[in-house]
Amino acid sequence: xxxxxxxxxxxxxxxxxxxxxxxxxxxxxxxxxxxxxxxxxxxxxxxxxxxxxxxxxxxxxxxxxxxxxxxxxxxxxxxxxxxxxxxxxxxxxxxxxxxxxxxxxxxxxxxxxxxxxxxxxxxxxxxxxxxxxxxxxxxxxxxxxxxxxxxxxxxx
Numbered sequence: 001x002x003x004x005x006x007x008x009x010x011x012x013x014x015x016x017x018x019x020x021x022x023x024x025x026x027x028x029x030x031x032x033x034x035x036x037x038x039x040x041x042x043x044x045x046x047x048x049x050x051x052x053x054x055x056x057x058x059x060x061x062x063x064x065x066x067x068x069x070x071x072x073x074x075x076x077x078x079x080x081x082x083x084x085x086x087x088x089x090x091x092x093x094x095x096x097x098x099x100x101x102x103x104x105x106x107x108x109x110x111x112x113x114x115x116x117x118x119x120x121x122x123x124x125x126x127x128x129x130x131x132x133x134x135x136x137x138x139x140x141x142x143x144x145x146x147x148x149x150x151x152x153x154x155x156x
Contacts, residue, residue, distance in 0.1 A: 033133040034095075037112050040131055040138035041090070045118070049086040053077045060140035061132050067142070080145065085121030093117055093126065110134045111141060 047056050053074040057065065093115035102109045116127040125145050131138035 031106050031112075033106065033112055033138070036133055036136075036138040037095075037114055037129075037131050040140065041114065041116060041127075041129060044127075044129070044140070044143075045087050045090060048077060048081065051078070051081060056140070063132075064140050064142065073143075076145075080125060084118070084123055084125055087118040087120055089119045090116050090127075091119075112138070113142075 044056055047053070054070065056077070057070045057073055095115075096113040110132060111130055112133050113128070113130045116129070118124050118127060128142075128144040128146075129140065130142035132141050
């Protein structure tokens, strides 16, 4: 009987150690999709500054293209460029939060949303992106400059 208790205690300790190790690894695991998102934002902003709106649009995810016409999208970006001027520098406001499950299994979350604040020649503006990160590069799924508009589209 005493031997059984020792064996159960040892099994319990091993299970606890595995659980603690798994949780600590999942909490500190780096998201491999962040570099793709960062590159996509830099590419978007470079094309924005060069007024290459068609390139942004045709390289976006087909779901983005279904949600907004190229003309409407180009009109929005043209207005931003005329109002603010080229982007001189950008700073990340942050990424959307993820559940513990999503942090443990980053591959299970196919999208990433990020907020960027741009400093321009005249004031600045925020960019709110959502990207599909399932491929080799992040593909634009949504673009807004207003948190209210973004929330309205998401149904919050």
